[in-house]
Amino acid sequence: MSIEVLFYTQLASILGYIAAAFVLYRLLVAQKDAVIELLKERNQSLVDRITVLETQSPDALVDALARRVEVARAEITELSHDSVKHKNEIREKEQDLAELQGKLGELTSLLKDTDLVCPTCHAPLMRRESHTVYGEINGREVEADILFTEYACGYATSDDRAEPLSKCGAES
C-alpha cells in the first residue's frame, strides 16, 4: 500500500467523521427547536388558564353560587307556600265533600222512608193514586182504599197485591 492511498483513506475517514458529526448536530438542533416550540405552546396554554382563573376569581365564583342558592331557596319557599295553600284548600274541599255526602245520605234515607223513590234504584216517584174499591164479603158491603204507586224506572205497586205490578227497570 502506497502512502498516497493511505493519505486518501485517512482523509475520507476524517471527512466522513465530520459529515456524521454535522448531521448529528443538525439533528440535535432540530430536536431542540421542536422542544422549544412544545414548551412555548405549553406555556401559552398555562397563560390562558391563568387568565381564565383570574376572571373567575374565588369571590366571583362564590357570588355566582350564592345567587344560585338564593334562587333555589326562593323557589322552594314558594313551592312549600303553594303546597300549604293547596293542602288547606284540599282540606276545605274534603270537609265540604264530607258534609255534602252526609246531607245526601240523610236526604236519601228520608226519601226512602217516605216512599218517594224506588226502593231498588232510587228513581223518583211518578204517580201515586188511591182509589176506593167496593165489594161484598159474606153479604156485607165493604170498601177499601187501594194505593197505586209508580216510579220513573217502571217499578209499580198496588197495595192490594203482594207482587209488584211491574218491575224496576234497573233490576233486570
Ligand SMILES: [Zn+2]
Ligand atoms: Zn227502580
